[in-house]
Amino acid sequence: MSQTGKPLKVALLGCGVVGTEVVRILTTRADDLAARVGAPLEIAGIAVRRGGRERDIAVDPSLITTDAQALVSRGDLDLVIEVIGGLEPARGLILTALEHGASVVTANKALLAEDGPTLFAAAEKYERDLYFEAAVAGAIPILRPLRESLAGDDVTRVMGIVNGTTNYILDKMDSTGAGFDEALAEAQALGYAEADPTADIEGFDAAAKAALLASLAFHTRVSIADVHREGITEVSATDIASAREMGCVVKSLAICELDEATDSVSARVYPAMIPLNHPLASVRDAYNAVFVESKAAGQLMFYGRGAGGAPTASAVLGDLVSAARNRLKGVPGVGESSYTQRAVRPMGDAMTRYHVSLDVADKAGVLAAVAHAFSEHDVSIQTVRQEGRGGDAQLVVVTHTATDAALSATVETLRDMDIVREVSSVMRVEGD
Numbered sequence: 001m002s003q004t005g006k007p008l009k010v011a012l013l014g015c016g017v018v019g020t021e022v023v024r025i026l027t028t029r030a031d032d033l034a035a036r037v038g039a040p041l042e043i044a045g046i047a048v049r050r051g052g053r054e055r056d057i058a059v060d061p062s063l064i065t066t067d068a069q070a071l072v073s074r075g076d077l078d079l080v081i082e083v084i085g086g087l088e089p090a091r092g093l094i095l096t097a098l099e100h101g102a103s104v105v106t107a108n109k110a111l112l113a114e115d116g117p118t119l120f121a122a123a124e125k126y127e128r129d130l131y132f133e134a135a136v137a138g139a140i141p142i143l144r145p146l147r148e149s150l151a152g153d154d155v156t157r158v159m160g161i162v163n164g165t166t167n168y169i170l171d172k173m174d175s176t177g178a179g180f181d182e183a184l185a186e187a188q189a190l191g192y193a194e195a196d197p198t199a200d201i202e203g204f205d206a207a208a209k210a211a212l213l214a215s216l217a218f219h220t221r222v223s224i225a226d227v228h229r230e231g232i233t234e235v236s237a238t239d240i241a242s243a244r245e246m247g248c249v250v251k252s253l254a255i256c257e258l259d260e261a262t263d264s265v266s267a268r269v270y271p272a273m274i275p276l277n278h279p280l281a282s283v284r285d286a287y288n289a290v291f292v293e294s295k296a297a298g299q300l301m302f303y304g305r306g307a308g309g310a311p312t313a314s315a316v317l318g319d320l321v322s323a324a325r326n327r328l329k330g331v332p333g334v335g336e337s338s339y340t341q342r343a344v345r346p347m348g349d350a351m352t353r354y355h356v357s358l359d360v361a362d363k364a365g366v367l368a369a370v371a372h373a374f375s376e377h378d379v380s381i382q383t384v385r386q387e388g389r390g391g392d393a394q395l396v397v398v399t400h401t402a403t404d405a406a407l408s409a410t411v412e413t414l415r416d417m418d419i420v421r422e423v424s425s426v427m428r429v430e431g432d
């Protein structure tokens, strides 16, 4: 392919953790990128919030602007990279960029999981690309495989670790005994966390990614509001130790399933125990991994760095090269597939095993009474362990697979029992 084409003008919205690394690659790898695209990629402007801020990268100061709206309205841009994050002004800027003829690459899962259909419709209307590989699992190519490589197969399940910050925190708590706050501060310093880390630790970020994964995997539309979400803030050192005793480790998982019988889908995010011999158990640090199960391909696993400036910039640049090639050809690339709106199943229908810890009175008949509470709601007990502790005892019950609704009802019953002092923890057990 010729490298001598007219430069393609690229505007960057945001120059933080990800944007800085995007600029670094665009400037240091300019010749290689031009060869791959068939034309040079020229940075036409960089919009930031604080114009005077010192940056980690040398940038021509005349390129920096705090007027992002004016930048995307110029009309001469070929490509816009949105790495500001959040809903507004990102949404308005992307729409303006598309309307003014630029293709857009974004890493913004929060926005896409909230209002993706509006943005995809605009991309289609203006015949431009809207690519977002970086929005899920950082450097890991997972969206393109779902959208393109597996387009002829039927994906039935996607399960993975899709948030680097929470995996980093849980891994540090497990492997070094670090406290939650200390591990979170490290993840923030390393550039893994969102601007507001509540998005990570309360599961919003993983829920947004689950919505995007479920939408692409099952050719439907799932928004963040459809995803059951539980964060990791309630996971205690005791839970982590209990998991170890069971030969498990605690991970925050995103699980998306297709139920063919009812033609419905489900998506959920929560911390769960998984056996140490499960491949997801060895996903350490801020790494991510995604398992995909499909009818013809069987099981596929995708693994890599899930957060951080350079890994995420790799995914952004991949999309940028694809969108740039399409601009040169004058046609948009593979867009969102046409879809069937499938029903979203309630969380109460989700099936898994449970690890339930109870503080109970240490007296005769307690075990039988607790067992009765489980069986009353059709939750079958797999193992139960009792530990005496002065006048009280602790029971650790592990169940066979049951629905979330049945388990919730059981917990309600247990809480109403005089002999149960406290239901101290309930955690799901996945991956076996």
Ligand SMILES: NC(=O)C1=CN([C@@H]2O[C@H](COP(=O)(O)OP(=O)(O)OC[C@H]3O[C@@H](n4cnc5c(N)ncnc54)[C@H](OP(=O)(O)O)[C@@H]3O)[C@@H](O)[C@H]2O)C=CC1
Residues within 6 Å of the ligand: 013, 014, 015, 016, 017, 018, 019, 047, 048, 049, 050, 051, 053, 066, 068, 082, 083, 084, 085, 086, 089, 107, 108, 109, 110, 134, 135, 138, 191, 192, 193, 194, 195, 306, 307, 308, 309, 312
């Ligand atoms: N960090 C990561 O590991 C990953 C991040 N992402 C996503 O990438 C996106 C960016 O994340 P990240 O780089 O970490 O975020 P940062 O907070 O580090 O950077 C945000 C950038 O946006 C700029 N900005 C904020 N508000 C405005 C505004 N109103 N107008 C113009 N510029 C603005 C900031 O300007 P200033 O520099 O002046 O403050 C900053 O340069 C988010 O959508 C995030 O979810 C996706 C995958 C991984």
Ligand SMILES: N[C@@H](CC=O)C(=O)O
Residues within 6 Å of the ligand: 135, 137, 138, 162, 163, 164, 165, 166, 192, 193, 194, 200, 205, 306, 307, 308
């Ligand atoms: N905050 C996110 C960044 C990447 O998406 C994470 O920790 O995974």
